[in-house]
Amino acid sequence: MATEGEKGQVKLLGVTLSPFVVRVCIALALKGIDYELIQEHFMHPKSELLLKSNPVHKKVPVLIHNGKPVCESMIIVQYIEEAWGNKGPNLMPKDPYERAIARFWAAFVDDKLFPSMDAALYGPGEQLQKAVEESVTNFLLIEEALRTNHCFAGKVYFGGDEIGSIDIALGGLSSFIKSVEKATESVLIGAEKMPLLSAWMDRFCKIDVVKEVMPDPAEYISVWRARMISPPTAN
């Protein structure tokens, strides 16, 4: 149970639409940590608190715990795991090699998968097809990992019987992925080519803590349309 006064000690600076913020919300919910959500807003100037808490990247999410800021969503997830080690389920495996696999695929989502989808949404029109193909290729790599890596084969989630850090890293993007499919009129995770991944996505999105924080894909579409009309001058 949340300790008295804990809610005041834990703040999350975020935009509820951001898939990276969604990741942190899921992790906090899994651990049963009470927090205060301080909303930034897309399309509005960044707040003083954000600029002060994350002067390097000026981005959400930022977790502020007892006044000290932690930045970068997967670094925050690891921090949550370590700072509340005795609370709730473990978000990462115990074995060092399995932890390396978990970190590898979470990094893959950030370094390859997300940028290819972002390029499909916001890149130059003539590059759209290439960006979509690259996104599909990246998803196929994850499908193959699900199929062949002994850490995942036959399990309900990447994390095993319960969701773990890879589920959070990739699953946090679920609505975003669906909105990219809609906006680009393409299929990124198709049941035919990616049976394991699409089944995983269905299961993930039905989890209670996920349903509570996952935005509606339609909301991403509204933001996308607004950004296409007037692109933000700074990220």
Place this chain on the structure above:
Amino acid sequence: MEEVKLLLIRSSPFAMSCALALREKGIKFEEVHENSLPPKTDRLLRSNPVYKQVPVLIHNGKPVSQSLVILEYIEEAWPPSDTTPSLLPGSAYDRSLSRFWADFINKKFIETGLKLMKRFGEEHATARKEIVEQFITMEEGMRAIGSEGPYFLGDQMSLADVALVPLVPWLPSFEALGELKFPGPEQCGRMHKWLDAMRELPNVVASVPPADWLSQYTATLRRFIAEHYPGGA
């Protein structure tokens, strides 16, 4: 008998970090030199099929790739003890700080530096401006953390310092390739204190190539890229 191999190329900044981490932990390992120009070996393609690049750590036959993942693995597979130092501080918050800076160094600073070698025109111009800004950002970051150093978090080396070790041999290359000068000790005292301290460490000297070799190598490589990939590599 434990078998530890590190697939690397001599100039790779990310491989230098992994080599330093292994030495700091006192781990005996074999350096396996990969081809710096195509074609890539079967060995590399098999051990890192997703990214097909160095560094790759192979521990008793099992491959780990992506340098930040490798560094965390090294910390955990050879955990701190009476005889083995830790590469991460004790508190969750300080650990998150070290990870944050390691991530910034890899994804921003080193990547920008490599663009100075591989890119031309406007991309190159942007990179030469950004790398100086990022150098100053690291100085500011060190000051904000508030310790006296010489390392990012204080008097113990951690992942952030290991990630930044390539700057030791690469600094003259970045300056030559970018036709720039990084700010000196008056403006960036912590960064220069860090550089002075790192340069003296035997494990660092063993893990990085000589700066003048690297300057020649990167100049040659840039000419090669200009000739064969004029749009940039």
